[in-house]
Amino acid sequence: MEVCSGEFLAVMGPSGCGKTTLLRIMAGLTEPTAGRRLYRGRAITSPSRERGYVFQEPRLFPWLTVLENVELGGYGGLELLQEVGIGEFAHVYPHQLSGGMAKRAALARALAARPELLLLDEPFANLDQDTKAGLIRLIRGIWQMGTTCVIVTHDLREVAGLATGVFALARGCRVDLKEVE
Template sequence: MDTVISIRSVSKTYESSRGPVTSLSQVDLDVAQGEFVTLVGPSGCGKSTLLNLVAGLLRPTTGEVLVNGEPVEGPGPDRGVIFQQYALFPWLTALQNVEFGLRLQGLKKKERRERAQRYLELVGLGAFGSSLPKELSGGMKQRCAIARAYAVHPSLLLMDEPFGALDALTRVQMQDDLLATWQQERRTVLFITHDVDEAVYLAGRVIVMSPGPGRISDVIDVPLAYPRTEEMRLSPEFAEIRGRVWRGVHHPPAVATPVSEGALK
């Protein structure tokens, strides 16, 4: 299977008023085509920094980040980024928001309208194309943001706590909706969350990061079949995996356990 993300010996140091602060130290990770990978870890472990390096919004201090075999030099259309904030244009309708990236790509009006409508329907918003963001609930706004990211056909989706601001019931529904969309499209996904249950429920692999400076302390396979179901959340298999992730997040080793490169593939 082709590798979409290759992170090689990446460290990131910021300058602060108190001197250099190292957010990430010697991180290695491969993510394959079509994988759904979640990143979990305590606050300040560098999860968002790592995602921003892959997005091209930051540059590593040392090491390199490759996407589809090419060094990441900045943002690009091959990567769709979805944050906790919906970042929709309030003066544009849902359909026009999804069309925005397609307009930048130079698609003709008919083609971009048809593609935008297709992705609104894919995320369950087919009947809300003419609605403004203020007329949509929080979950609907996030669905619109996901449709906008999918519509430009990125090879990689980068999601930073996209459901963090939603209530518990909406969050669970959004997880199921995201997985349904992913199963149809099979885009590669790197998804950051603080929620251990969410990390296990969504992923084929969970990457656990240790704090200060951030390192990968564990890589946990989730051998649960898709589609995921409510019954799976209550199964002993889910509980076992969840327990391992929970311990990794809440009781990390004093020094991160080295993980071989082969284990990350």
């Protein structure tokens, strides 16, 4: 699998086929069982700030405020929280957020690192339509500014108009890579 700079690639397939594992390998969180993984011609040996990762579940540190969690990423904590629509919750703790708000805080944290490659594992799951639409607009803007994106999704409609390609997986093997027109 190769992802070119500036692409917005959607990874799709049935539950349990390895979509999340593929993202974790790309992020440097999981070792591949075969083959090699390179980023800009260099071996991926560990996670890096150049590759931002948004997990399926938020994974916020419970002892830090929402703002402190986002600031771990690096830049623009409060501004990013405002962009994802939860700026007024900057000084609360993760347990005080709804599930959708926690997902938005996790996205803001990943964006705070200003990654060159943004890996998104079902970032829109369990979000209401308005919130989902807002985050899609935000991610579209980030991609249009030059960030390469790879998103795991079960719903191609979520990335219609965004994805430049679709990498389809089946249980245990790659099935197809198609251009999106």
